[in-house]
Amino acid sequence: MGPTRARIAIDAMGGDHAPAEIVAGALRAQEELGIEALLVGDPDQIQAYLKQHNSSAHLEIIPSEGTIEMNEEPLGALKRKPKASINVAMDLVKQKRADAVVSAGHSGAAMAAALLRLGRLRGIDRPAIGAVLPTLVAGKPVLILDVGANVDCRPKFLEQFAQMGTIYSQYVLGVSTPKVGLLNIGEEPCKGNDQAVRTHQMLQDNPKIPFVGNAEGRDVLSGQFDVIVCDGFVGNILLKFAEAVGEVALQILREELPQGLNGKLGVTLLKPNLKRIKQRMDHAEHGGGLLLGVDGVCIISHGSSQAPSIFNAVRLAKEAVDHQVLDRIQSCYGRKTAPASEGE
Amino acid sequence: MGPTRARIAIDAMGGDHAPAEIVAGALRAQEELGIEALLVGDPDQIQAYLKQHNSSAHLEIIPSEGTIEMNEEPLGALKRKPKASINVAMDLVKQKRADAVVSAGHSGAAMAAALLRLGRLRGIDRPAIGAVLPTLVAGKPVLILDVGANVDCRPKFLEQFAQMGTIYSQYVLGVSTPKVGLLNIGEEPCKGNDQAVRTHQMLQDNPKIPFVGNAEGRDVLSGQFDVIVCDGFVGNILLKFAEAVGEVALQILREELPQGLNGKLGVTLLKPNLKRIKQRMDHAEHGGGLLLGVDGVCIISHGSSQAPSIFNAVRLAKEAVDHQVLDRIQSCYGRKTAPASEGE
Numbered sequence: 001m002g003p004t005r006a007r008i009a010i011d012a013m014g015g016d017h018a019p020a021e022i023v024a025g026a027l028r029a030q031e032e033l034g035i036e037a038l039l040v041g042d043p044d045q046i047q048a049y050l051k052q053h054n055s056s057a058h059l060e061i062i063p064s065e066g067t068i069e070m071n072e073e074p075l076g077a078l079k080r081k082p083k084a085s086i087n088v089a090m091d092l093v094k095q096k097r098a099d100a101v102v103s104a105g106h107s108g109a110a111m112a113a114a115l116l117r118l119g120r121l122r123g124i125d126r127p128a129i130g131a132v133l134p135t136l137v138a139g140k141p142v143l144i145l146d147v148g149a150n151v152d153c154r155p156k157f158l159e160q161f162a163q164m165g166t167i168y169s170q171y172v173l174g175v176s177t178p179k180v181g182l183l184n185i186g187e188e189p190c191k192g193n194d195q196a197v198r199t200h201q202m203l204q205d206n207p208k209i210p211f212v213g214n215a216e217g218r219d220v221l222s223g224q225f226d227v228i229v230c231d232g233f234v235g236n237i238l239l240k241f242a243e244a245v246g247e248v249a250l251q252i253l254r255e256e257l258p259q260g261l262n263g264k265l266g267v268t269l270l271k272p273n274l275k276r277i278k279q280r281m282d283h284a285e286h287g288g289g290l291l292l293g294v295d296g297v298c299i300i301s302h303g304s305s306q307a308p309s310i311f312n313a314v315r316l317a318k319e320a321v322d323h324q325v326l327d328r329i330q331s332c333y334g335r336k337t338a339p340a341s342e343g344e
Numbered sequence: 345m346g347p348t349r350a351r352i353a354i355d356a357m358g359g360d361h362a363p364a365e366i367v368a369g370a371l372r373a374q375e376e377l378g379i380e381a382l383l384v385g386d387p388d389q390i391q392a393y394l395k396q397h398n399s400s401a402h403l404e405i406i407p408s409e410g411t412i413e414m415n416e417e418p419l420g421a422l423k424r425k426p427k428a429s430i431n432v433a434m435d436l437v438k439q440k441r442a443d444a445v446v447s448a449g450h451s452g453a454a455m456a457a458a459l460l461r462l463g464r465l466r467g468i469d470r471p472a473i474g475a476v477l478p479t480l481v482a483g484k485p486v487l488i489l490d491v492g493a494n495v496d497c498r499p500k501f502l503e504q505f506a507q508m509g510t511i512y513s514q515y516v517l518g519v520s521t522p523k524v525g526l527l528n529i530g531e532e533p534c535k536g537n538d539q540a541v542r543t544h545q546m547l548q549d550n551p552k553i554p555f556v557g558n559a560e561g562r563d564v565l566s567g568q569f570d571v572i573v574c575d576g577f578v579g580n581i582l583l584k585f586a587e588a589v590g591e592v593a594l595q596i597l598r599e600e601l602p603q604g605l606n607g608k609l610g611v612t613l614l615k616p617n618l619k620r621i622k623q624r625m626d627h628a629e630h631g632g633g634l635l636l637g638v639d640g641v642c643i644i645s646h647g648s649s650q651a652p653s654i655f656n657a658v659r660l661a662k663e664a665v666d667h668q669v670l671d672r673i674q675s676c677y678g679r680k681t682a683p684a685s686e687g688e
Contacts, residue, residue: 136592148529151537185492185580193495193577217584221592233537234578236529240561241582242589248480248565249593249625256621257614266613269606277600281593
């Protein structure tokens with residue numbers, strides 16, 4: 001718990017189920033997490049939702065005009081629509097009126113708005129999106145980054161991802177010495193493409209990164225690693241595959257478990273256990289990706305997010321704020337680079 | 345069924361469970377699939393196994409000396425050990441005494457031996473390893489290639505993978521017009537890294553490839569695609585992740601389902617249904633990867649393969665032989681390139 005209530009700007013207009021599900025998630029988060037929600041969006045639509053649900057909750061509404069559509073090219077659209085909800089939400093952080101942003105809108109636009117309006121942290125060349133996935137070991141999640149911000153990466157970028165991931169794992173996930181791995185096709189340092197071989201060497205040589213070696217595809221969910229770094233091309237494919245495969249497994253369960261008379265009875269008996277299984281396999285529980293490396297806490301949720309995902313995204317934002325993740329990343333690079341060579 | 349019995353050379357000495365499980369798989373394959381198994385390995389060890397199991401089956405044994413160990417550098421080891429089982433098995437194909445090779449040994453060594461002893465097919469710059477995975481749609485598997493032969497790929501290589509995958513899907517998997525996709529991070533042609541954007545254009549322009557567009561991570565197991573191409577770095581990570589994730593799901597089931605009194609009872613009632621679920625999620629059913637693009641049918645199985653995996657690998661080899669996959673790939677490129685510019 002942080003000393004003050006975290007103020008979270010929530011993009012009420014972004015996502016497939018905006019604004020209804022976004023507002024519902026925000027309401028629940030304000031009630032249960034002790035945060036202060038700033039809802040950014042069309043006041044009429046938000047008020048109409050609150051009225052319809054007889055909500056007496058006090059939610060601060062910050063008016064915005066329009067939103068970035070999924071088919072729009074982010075940079076142009078952000079400039080054409082300075083009052084779009086994602087721009088207004090980022091400005092709240094820039095103006096120190098909010099501590100974090102949560103958006104389920106156009107993820108490219110959210111990332112671009114964060115870069116344009118908040119800027120990068122000193123020492124970080126490329127921000128990365130981190131995703132937290134559950135592993136085989138209950139209560140021991142793994143942070144994977146980058147899962148989509150940078151399709152082409154230089155080894156130096158991956159080294160920075162590893163550094164940011166280490167800090168996030170330590171301070172938010174509470175792992176004292178996180179095991180950091182490099183996603184690769186074999187265990188040996190010589191394995192992989194040119195990027196992987198060079199990155200392996202850099203991670204090995206960096207005393208601030210608790211690097212334990214290469215992580216193969218089969219190791220990602222094993223619980224052996226706390227942080228796994230990769231470029232955004234591989235990471236995005238892996239994340240989307242992981243999300244879908246949970247659904248594939250649940251689908252197989254739904255098809256096969258209730259078969260036959262014993263099946264129906266068995267499923268009835270197992271209802272609470274099946275609910276826990278669904279929770280462990282379901283990606284909606286994870287909230288979204290954290291944009292690490294920009295000068296503000298930004299959570300990028302799925303476009304398909306409904307209220308529970310938004311609630312979890314706000315929780316993720318609150319944790320990053322409470323644990324001062326940005327300051328810790330910044331001070332890490334502040335100590336490393338002398339003032340004169342800042343941003344090198 | 346092919347016109348003649350396919351002759352499959354099986355590397356009896358390769359893999360974690362060699363030779364016992366390899367011989368057991370080979371015996372079953374010869375019995376059930378109507379193939380002729382040529383077991384390559386140490387005659388004493390193989391005979392001892394057959395004697396111990398009172399097998400009266402006639403299995404041809406081709407003697408070899410030694411094997412390539414997992415920690416050996418493939419090229420050097422293959423040269424130092426010309427009579428190693430994988431070298432002898434490849435030579436059988438070269439000498440037309442066998443139609444195909446199956447090995448669960450050092451996969452890098454198997455690939456190198458195939459390249460050195462059999463050579464590439466005309467028109468193919470880089471052979472690829474293809475893996476067949478089950479999808480959400482029962483009976484509609486997806487072929488993914490490359491899953492590990494080439495960590496760095498040029499767009500031209502990926503175009504060749506798409507061409508070979510199309511032929512394999514048509515003639516072995518029986519899909520008249522396979523839907524071919526390019527693994528990428530978004531649907532739009534402009535998405536992805538430089539390699540992906542250029543490959544998308546080449547696939548789009550090639551009239552021989554039934555290209556339907558980009559496949560995202562979430563689409564891999566959806567059943568929407570019959571063939572998905574990617575470089576061996578991404579493909580290997582994805583394949584190993586896919587194999588592990590099935591085990592993760594089964595592990596979650598094992599932990600959560602029997603909890604509580606109702607849990608134990610429910611699990612008892614659901615025993616047959618759970619067995620079917622295990623079968624659908626278990627990767628051992630898939631047999632192994634097919635090395636496409638060398639002048640011989642080669643199946644590269646997991647090092648951890650036991651008898652059922654070897655059986656499935658031999659079945660895969662038989663299907664590729666029966667359906668004349670090599671001739672079809674060759675004639676495709678033969679028609680394309682004039683004799684004078686062969687191998688361009």
